[in-house]
Amino acid sequence: MATRVxxxxxxxxxxxxxxxxxxxxxVVNNQSGVLLAGAEVALASAEVSTDASGFFSLPDVAxxxxxxxxxxxDGSGFSVRLVIPESPRYFVELDQAxxxxxxxxxxx
Amino acid sequence: xxxxRRAIASSxxxxxxxxxIASRAGQDDDAPFKGDGKSRNAADPIYFxxxxxxxxxxxxxxxxxxIFPPTGTExxxxxxxxxxxxxxxxxxxxxxxKQLTVNGKDVTRAFLDKxxxxxxxxxxGTPASPMLLGASARNMRFDRPGVYxxxxxxxxxxxxxxxxxxxxxxxxxxPKAKGAARRVVFFLADGTGLPxxxxxxxxxxxxxxxxxxxxxxxxxMPVQGxxxxxxxxxxxxxxxxxxxxxxxGMKQANNALNVAPDNTPENALDNPRIETVxxxxxxxxxxxxxxxxxxxxxxxxxxxxxxxxRARRLYLPIAQQMIGYYADGTAQPKTGxxxxxxxxxPLDVLMxxxxxxxxxxxxxxxxxxxxxxxxxxxxxxxxxxxAPARGYQVVRNADELAAADGKKPLLGIFTxxxxxxxxxxxxxxxxxxxxxxxxxxxxTIRGKGAxxxxxxxxxxxxxxxxxxxxxxxxxxxxxxKVDMTAKAIDVLEAxxxxxxxxxxxxxxxxxQSQPDKFGHILEYxxxxxxxxxxxxxVAAVNKRLAKLPDSLAVLTSxxxxxxxxxxxxMTGALSGAAGSCFLSSNNAYxxxxxxxxxxxxxCPLQDALGTFNDATPPTYADRNGDxxxxxxxxxxxxxxxxGFRPTYSTSYLTNYLPLEPTLTTxxxxxxxxxxxxxxxxxxxxxxxxxxxxxxTRNVTGGxxxxxxxxxxxxxxxxxxxVSAQGAGAAYFSGIYENTSISLRLAxxxxxxxxxxxxxxxxxxxx
Numbered sequence: 001m002a003t004r005v006x007x008x009x010x011x012x013x014x015x016x017x018x019x020x021x022x023x024x025x026x027v028v029n030n031q032s033g034v035l036l037a038g039a040e041v042a043l044a045s046a047e048v049s050t051d052a053s054g055f056f057s058l059p060d061v062a063x064x065x066x067x068x069x070x071x072x073x074d075g076s077g078f079s080v081r082l083v084i085p086e087s088p089r090y091f092v093e094l095d096q097a098x099x100x101x102x103x104x105x106x107x108x
Numbered sequence: 109x110x111x112x113r114r115a116i117a118s119s120x121x122x123x124x125x126x127x128x129i130a131s132r133a134g135q136d137d138d139a140p141f142k143g144d145g146k147s148r149n150a151a152d153p154i155y156f157x158x159x160x161x162x163x164x165x166x167x168x169x170x171x172x173x174x175i176f177p178p179t180g181t182e183x184x185x186x187x188x189x190x191x192x193x194x195x196x197x198x199x200x201x202x203x204x205x206k207q208l209t210v211n212g213k214d215v216t217r218a219f220l221d222k223x224x225x226x227x228x229x230x231x232x233g234t235p236a237s238p239m240l241l242g243a244s245a246r247n248m249r250f251d252r253p254g255v256y257x258x259x260x261x262x263x264x265x266x267x268x269x270x271x272x273x274x275x276x277x278x279x280x281x282x283p284k285a286k287g288a289a290r291r292v293v294f295f296l297a298d299g300t301g302l303p304x305x306x307x308x309x310x311x312x313x314x315x316x317x318x319x320x321x322x323x324x325x326x327x328x329m330p331v332q333g334x335x336x337x338x339x340x341x342x343x344x345x346x347x348x349x350x351x352x353x354x355x356x357g358m359k360q361a362n363n364a365l366n367v368a369p370d371n372t373p374e375n376a377l378d379n380p381r382i383e384t385v386x387x388x389x390x391x392x393x394x395x396x397x398x399x400x401x402x403x404x405x406x407x408x409x410x411x412x413x414x415x416x417x418r419a420r421r422l423y424l425p426i427a428q429q430m431i432g433y434y435a436d437g438t439a440q441p442k443t444g445x446x447x448x449x450x451x452x453x454p455l456d457v458l459m460x461x462x463x464x465x466x467x468x469x470x471x472x473x474x475x476x477x478x479x480x481x482x483x484x485x486x487x488x489x490x491x492x493x494x495a496p497a498r499g500y501q502v503v504r505n506a507d508e509l510a511a512a513d514g515k516k517p518l519l520g521i522f523t524x525x526x527x528x529x530x531x532x533x534x535x536x537x538x539x540x541x542x543x544x545x546x547x548x549x550x551x552t553i554r555g556k557g558a559x560x561x562x563x564x565x566x567x568x569x570x571x572x573x574x575x576x577x578x579x580x581x582x583x584x585x586x587x588x589k590v591d592m593t594a595k596a597i598d599v600l601e602a603x604x605x606x607x608x609x610x611x612x613x614x615x616x617x618x619x620q621s622q623p624d625k626f627g628h629i630l631e632y633x634x635x636x637x638x639x640x641x642x643x644x645x646v647a648a649v650n651k652r653l654a655k656l657p658d659s660l661a662v663l664t665s666x667x668x669x670x671x672x673x674x675x676x677x678m679t680g681a682l683s684g685a686a687g688s689c690f691l692s693s694n695n696a697y698x699x700x701x702x703x704x705x706x707x708x709x710x711c712p713l714q715d716a717l718g719t720f721n722d723a724t725p726p727t728y729a730d731r732n733g734d735x736x737x738x739x740x741x742x743x744x745x746x747x748x749x750x751g752f753r754p755t756y757s758t759s760y761l762t763n764y765l766p767l768e769p770t771l772t773t774x775x776x777x778x779x780x781x782x783x784x785x786x787x788x789x790x791x792x793x794x795x796x797x798x799x800x801x802x803x804t805r806n807v808t809g810g811x812x813x814x815x816x817x818x819x820x821x822x823x824x825x826x827x828x829x830v831s832a833q834g835a836g837a838a839y840f841s842g843i844y845e846n847t848s849i850s851l852r853l854a855x856x857x858x859x860x861x862x863x864x865x866x867x868x869x870x871x872x873x874x
Contacts, residue, residue: 024172024197028373031363031419035374053237054373055198091172091196095373097363097419098341 022089023058023082026050027070031097038073041094063087070094171203171269172196173241173262176368176380179273180342182357182847184854185230185253185869186280187388188451189379190233190244191219194371197265198239206240206268207261210871218874219245230378230444235371242371244380245873246447250277252869253861260311266867277869281385281857283393283613288858289660289835292615293597293649294355296409297642298347299624299635301668301826303748307632308639308671310746311737323645326663326831333830334843337667340364343825347610347624348420350846351412355384357850365408365426366416376419378444381451385853386413386615391452395613396604398518399455400592402638403621404462404536405430405521409666413617414452423465424485430455430520438487454498456603457596457616459509459520459587462536466491466521476572477504479526479582481536495519505575505585514598522586523575525766529564531788532629532768533622533818539583540622540634540766541641545736547583552739553762554679562764589645593618597652611656618645627669628820630769632748633740634764635671644735650833660835660856664849665828670751670820671769675719676726677760679741682716711797713759717747753821756799757787767791770800770819784819 019043023043027036027050035054043058043066050056063086071077081092160590165176176192195203208216209505209610222245228234234246243261250256259272283290297305305324313322339345340359349360354857361369401410406423415426432454434442444645469484471492486496491502491738503509509520515564525539533540547558547565553782558565558580565580573581593616600614618640626635632758646663653659718724727744728737740762747760755767767790771783787797802818830849832840836856840849851859 026196026373027370030361030369030373030376031421033374033376033419053198085169087169089170089197091167091169093196093369093373098361 280860285858398457477574759795
């Protein structure tokens with residue numbers, strides 16, 4: 001627990017020192033070819049929705065490691081690990097097909 | 109640190125402590141497990157402030173500007189690839205390609221002319237939004253070896269954005285060069301790490317006083333190397349990039365077959381493509397090419413020889429690509445795919461499973477012969493109509509295969525593991541070799557043969573008797589890998605003969621898919637037998653190739669599985685040890701440790717494992733001399749276990765038929781509901797409960813990022829062995845990226861110079 005608290009503190013300090021990034025991206029499924037419109041993308045307390053082509057933009061994101069949560073219009077969801085660089089903008093593709101096991105026995 | 113900053117830092121530390129405690133409320137490792145299939149039995153296993161790691165990609169940060177193939181792709185001269193320039197984030201007003209250079213030479217005009225000539229849409233991979241740049245110049249190539257730097261400048265909303273890629277281009281294959289390989293068999297042992305090879309040796313060759321009584325044929329191949337298997341986007345590759353990366357030189361993303369990602373995810377068939385060594389040798393040198401597998405033919409590994417798709421799941425167009433059939437109104441249209449049709453080369457020999465991807469719905473053979481109750485294509489019947497019209501002879505079982513004309517292209521599709529009581533293998537895949545041996549009367553499982561009801565082989569096939577009167581008959585008629593491969597070589601050798609009676613060259617991919625497929629469902633005994641079948645094929649092929657000049661055999665794996673050899677077990681002692689291993693409090697899970705007689709001895713089965721000094725040599729026997737152990741459960745048998753796995757139970761005995769490790773139920777609509785935290789009660793419920801350590805459910809909170817439960821063992825990120833023998837084998841020694849295998853093949857095929865210095869050649873294909 002002590003280690004965990006210490007690390008959490010370190011990350012908070014990093015966040016304080018660095019300038020903010022605009023995290024932009026796209027929520028898609030590369031296997032089904034679906035652009036996931038209306039998905040909610042959340043990082044900590046900030047939350048935005050994707051547009052008709054699956055694009056989203058989250059301003060003022062602290063650089064560093066982060067876990068991005070995606071909630072799809074059908075209620076299902078997945079989350080994505082990121083290291084957000086110290087850059088004015090960072091683009092990520094959030095591919096639903098990457099965030100789960102193969103759907104069928106055939107697809108290993 | 110200054111005093112004010114120290115104060116701020118300490119206050120953040122305090123705040124973090126509060127946040128951390130608050131966010132942990134209710135997430136206690138001791139929280140009771142509800143056993144309802146919905147709740148987890150513990151807090152998230154890792155907690156790091158909700159933050160973890162990722163990997164960066166080579167793109168300009170503001171616009172996401174990038175060039176494909178990815179920088180560092182290991183190309184050889186003449187190898188085709190699509191040069192793509194794209195942005196990933198839509199501009200507000202305009203996005204324009206301002207300049208594209210190759211080693212400083214401006215090729216902007218040529219690029220734009222090429223795109224205009226190709227046309228927009230699928231042919232060039234054009235994004236729907238004009239605010240995104242995206243254009244693929246198809247089928248380009250560097251004409252000479254060397255180092256090439258490709259740079260793009262794109263103006264996005266009036267601001268210039270830049271990116272550059274670097275490629276080392278090696279010499280093109282030259283099969284007429286002295287010592288070049290002219291016949292190549294490429295073995296792909298899917299999911300076969302070193303432990304599984306060791307296990308195959310132990311069970312098929314034996315060990316005496318610490319020495320192996322004999323070596324596997326793959327171990328007798330004189331050159332051994334090591335391949336690093338990470339994919340473009342994950343260190344745990346799947347089988348699609350696992351194969352595709354190593355025969356193209358381009359690191360690919362999971363689920364991708366011979367393409368790079370792009371900014372049109374709505375179309376998986378228009379991605380920037382790259383030519384495989386198989387395609388190159390056929391296109392440029394007229395070689396004949398083939399694929400033999402025990403998976404369904406459109407599965408990732410066999411498809412990787414010639415297919416191009418961002419989604420490995422697009423089986424229907426992939427099947428068409430494999431025989432070169434493009435037609436509008438079908439799954440693989442012609443319109444929009446002219447460049448694809450020029451790139452993807454039809455295979456001359458195809459053997460495997462998966463009839464539903466090749467036959468039209470309603471074809472009676474689908475049900476009567478292949479036992480497929482529902483399924484089939486809706487557009488065309490490739491097997492009945494298209495393939496024969498394109499010159500393929502079509503075979504369905506071992507007898508037809510043996511009788512097939514050795515001089516005509518061949519499409520062989522065989523019956524799968526269709527027993528309704530079996531689960532986890534996938535009904536489109538051929539029955540495993542252990543089950544085929546039992547059907548042929550060459551092996552037993554726990555002493556039981558094909559007539560024993562436990563094996564469900566003595567029954568009539570579920571849908572029709574086209575393949576045989578009993579399941580055993582159908583399975584016995586599925587050809588063995590060694591026979592499939594021998595016929596494939598016959599055909600390739602005959603088809604490639606020139607007017608002087610000499611082979612003009614051929615290349616064959618032989619996949620053993622089921623070390624992986626059985627590894628996934630923790631059917632370790634069956635997985636070991638699969639490696640033995642592959643090794644028998646290697647032995648037969650190497651013997652034959654030794655008589656054919658200028659031939660090369662290479663064997664490697666796309667990735668490993670997290671398997672390791674733990675020791676041995678005495679099978680006769682297990683019946684007494686099994687049962688009452690764990691006490692269930694409510695006739696369901698969770699379980700309690702301990703037994704009524706001994707609270708510190710949770711499971712006698714655990715004590716049955718012989719390890720360290722106690723791992724006496726196993727006693728597998730091969731009395732019928734077929735090279736396989738007669739039974740996977742001799743008096744003393746080898747025990748393998750996974751480092752990563754879902755929860756399952758095991759008594760260490762071989763299941764009578766393949767069974768998935770975890771529980772699956774059906775909802776009121778009949779759809780399958782997976783319960784990866786619970787063991788399959790039909791599978792050795794008396795056994796030792798092996799607690800899973802892979803994600804079980806889509807948990808929000810903590811570090812878990814999986815979008816779904818994992819009810820199988822995953823792949824492993826370990827390096828894998830490469831074995832080689834014959835012409836050019838020496839190029840395969842060393843430790844290298846899997847993409848380097850493509851270049852080593854090119855060298856063995858006569859491409860003698862490595863990439864040195866700036867490329868004096870040009871990018872051509874405009």
